Amino acid sequence: MFTYVMRRILIAVPVLFGITIINFVIINLAPGNPVDMYMTPDTPPELLELRKEQLGLNDPVILQYFKWLGQLLSGNLGYSFSTNESVGSLISERLGQTVLLGTCALILGLLIALPIGIMSAVRQNSKFDYLMTGLSFVGTSIPQFFLGLLCIYIFAVQLGWLPVGGTEDLGGGGGLLDRIRHLILPAIALAVGIAGRKVRYIRASMLDVLKQDYLRTARAKGVKEFFVTNKHALRNALIPIITVVGMEIPMLFGGAVIVEQLFQWPGIGQLTIQSIMSRDYATIMGLNLIAAVIVLSANLLTDIFYSVADPRIQYH
Amino acid sequence: MSAVQSKVAGGAVLPLQQDAPEGVFRQMSRRFLKHRLAVAGLAVTLMLIFIAVFAPWLAPHSPYEVTAEFSAAPSSVHWLGTDQVGRDVLSRLIYATRVAVTVGFGTVALYVTFGTIVGLWSAYAGGWVDMIVMRITDVFMAFPYMMVILVVVSVLGPTLWTLVLVLALFSWPSIARLVRGSVLTLKQMDYIKAGVSLGLSTPRIVFRHILPNALAPIIVNATFGVAAAIMAESGLSFLGMGVQPPTASWGNMLTDAQSISVMTDQPWLWLPPGIMILVTVLAINFVGDGLRDALDPKQ
Numbered sequence: 001m002f003t004y005v006m007r008r009i010l011i012a013v014p015v016l017f018g019i020t021i022i023n024f025v026i027i028n029l030a031p032g033n034p035v036d037m038y039m040t041p042d043t044p045p046e047l048l049e050l051r052k053e054q055l056g057l058n059d060p061v062i063l064q065y066f067k068w069l070g071q072l073l074s075g076n077l078g079y080s081f082s083t084n085e086s087v088g089s090l091i092s093e094r095l096g097q098t099v100l101l102g103t104c105a106l107i108l109g110l111l112i113a114l115p116i117g118i119m120s121a122v123r124q125n126s127k128f129d130y131l132m133t134g135l136s137f138v139g140t141s142i143p144q145f146f147l148g149l150l151c152i153y154i155f156a157v158q159l160g161w162l163p164v165g166g167t168e169d170l171g172g173g174g175g176l177l178d179r180i181r182h183l184i185l186p187a188i189a190l191a192v193g194i195a196g197r198k199v200r201y202i203r204a205s206m207l208d209v210l211k212q213d214y215l216r217t218a219r220a221k222g223v224k225e226f227f228v229t230n231k232h233a234l235r236n237a238l239i240p241i242i243t244v245v246g247m248e249i250p251m252l253f254g255g256a257v258i259v260e261q262l263f264q265w266p267g268i269g270q271l272t273i274q275s276i277m278s279r280d281y282a283t284i285m286g287l288n289l290i291a292a293v294i295v296l297s298a299n300l301l302t303d304i305f306y307s308v309a310d311p312r313i314q315y316h
Numbered sequence: 317m318s319a320v321q322s323k324v325a326g327g328a329v330l331p332l333q334q335d336a337p338e339g340v341f342r343q344m345s346r347r348f349l350k351h352r353l354a355v356a357g358l359a360v361t362l363m364l365i366f367i368a369v370f371a372p373w374l375a376p377h378s379p380y381e382v383t384a385e386f387s388a389a390p391s392s393v394h395w396l397g398t399d400q401v402g403r404d405v406l407s408r409l410i411y412a413t414r415v416a417v418t419v420g421f422g423t424v425a426l427y428v429t430f431g432t433i434v435g436l437w438s439a440y441a442g443g444w445v446d447m448i449v450m451r452i453t454d455v456f457m458a459f460p461y462m463m464v465i466l467v468v469v470s471v472l473g474p475t476l477w478t479l480v481l482v483l484a485l486f487s488w489p490s491i492a493r494l495v496r497g498s499v500l501t502l503k504q505m506d507y508i509k510a511g512v513s514l515g516l517s518t519p520r521i522v523f524r525h526i527l528p529n530a531l532a533p534i535i536v537n538a539t540f541g542v543a544a545a546i547m548a549e550s551g552l553s554f555l556g557m558g559v560q561p562p563t564a565s566w567g568n569m570l571t572d573a574q575s576i577s578v579m580t581d582q583p584w585l586w587l588p589p590g591i592m593i594l595v596t597v598l599a600i601n602f603v604g605d606g607l608r609d610a611l612d613p614k615q
Contacts, residue, residue: 011451018455026464030471134353137605141598143547145554145570146590153579164576254462258551262574272463273555276470288459288467296458 117202139196354606
C-alpha cells in the first residue's frame, strides 16, 4: 500500500515538469512580448531594449524557462501584466469562490443522480429506467451556457425568484440566505451535466452489485428490500463512483469558465476570461498551471482513496 | 447461428447442414437498428450533414446580408426573424451547421488518426517508449480541457482551423490510451503469437491483425468525440474565443442573448441556436450509445 502511494507520487513528478513545459510553450507561442505592453509612441527604443534585458527576455528560451521554473519553485507565480498584483494572491482570492460553486454543484449533482441511478437499476428496463436514461443524455448534451440562460430566463426574469448573477445583493445583502439564493442558479447550471453523467455510472455500478450472491443471502435472512438496496448494495456500488467523482474535477474547471462568466461569479473562471481579454499572460499562465496541478493532485488522491476503499484492488 | 447437428454413435458431433453464418456487419447493424434512439440520432446527424453540405441552396437569404429590419420578429420573409444588425436568423442557423460539422468531424478525424498511431506504437514498442508516451498523455490530460483550450486558442488567435487543431491537440491522449490498452491485451492472444511465429512483418500484424480487433472502442469513442468537439466549439464561440463574427456559429449567435432585453423580447435570437446545439449533441451521443451496444456485446 505504502509503496503503491509512493510510486504514484514519484510518477506524478515528471508529469508535473511536463505540465510546466507545456504551459511555458503555450505562452511563448503568443505574439509579441510583455515589454510591448509598456510601450507608448514616445518610448525611446533604447529604454525598451534595456527593459527587455532586465526582464531577461533576450536570454535563450531554455534559460528563460529555468529562471521561470526557479521562481515557481520558490512559490512566485509572477505578477499580473495589467494590475501588477502578484498572480498567486490574485488566484487565491478567487479560488475560494470557484471551489464553493464547484463543491455545491458536485453535491447537488450527486443528490440528483443517486436516487435516479438506484431506482433505474432496481427497476431495470422499466418505463422509469428508459425515461431517466433518455433524460440523463439530455443532461449531458445541453450546453451549460444554454441551460444557464434558460435558468436565468425562467427563474430570474420570468418568475423573479432568484437573482440573475453575482454572489450577493449590492448594498444590504450579504446574509447567508442571500448568498445561497445567488448560488442556486449557477450550481444548477453545473449540476445538471454532472447528474447526467453520474446517473449512468451509478445505474451500471448498481446493476453489477445487484447480481451478487450476498444480496440474495441478505434477502434470504429476511432483510427488508429497502435496506438490501440502500444499505447492502449501495455501499459496494459506490466504490467505483469515487473515481468518477474524481473525473469531474477537470470538467468543473471548464464549466466554471462558462458558468462564472454567465453569472458574473467572481471565481477563477471569470478571472481566466478577464486575463484573456486583457492579454495578461502572466495571470493566464498561473491559472493554467494551478488548474493542471489541482487536476493532477485530484487524480492522485482519487486513485489512492480508491485503493483504500476497495481492498480487492492490487497495488503494483 | 443455428447449425443443425446430429449425434452420431461414438459421441462425435457432426454438422449436418449449416446456414450461411450471419456476417459480423449485419449482426452489428441488426443490434444497432434495435436501438430506436440511436436510429433517430443517426437520422438527425445525417440530416445535419446534408444541411451543412447544401447550406447555400437551403438558406433563404445570405447569412451576411444586412437588411433594414433590425431584430424583426419571425415573419413570412424571415421565418426566424432577424438579428440585431438585420441578418436573417434562419440562414445564419443553417450556415452555422457547417461550422459545427467541420469542427466536429475535422477534430475527430485528426485526433483519432494521430491518437491511434501513437497508441499502436506505444503499446507495440513497449519499454521506455511506452513509459514516455504514457507520461506525455498524463501531462496533456492534466490540463482541464475547456480551460486550456480557451487559453491556447486565445493565444494563437481564434480561427476555425486553430480551433480544430487545438481541440485535437488536447483530445488525442484518450484515444492513444484506449488503443494502447486494447493492443496490450491483443498482443497476448494466441493468434497474434501465431502471426509472429509465422514471420509476418510488424506492420502487417499491427494493421491487419491487431487494429481491426481494436476498432470497436475507437469508433465509439470517436462518435462521442464529435459531440464533445461541437459542444466545446459552441462554448468557446459563446465566450467570444471561438468562431468569430461575422461567420455564424451556434455558440456566437447565443452570445448576444446575455442581455435581459434580448432574452425576454427576442426569443428567436437565442432559443433556436441553443436548441440546435442540444439536438445535435444529443443525436450524436445517442448514435454513440447505440454503437457501443452494437459493437461491444460484452458490455
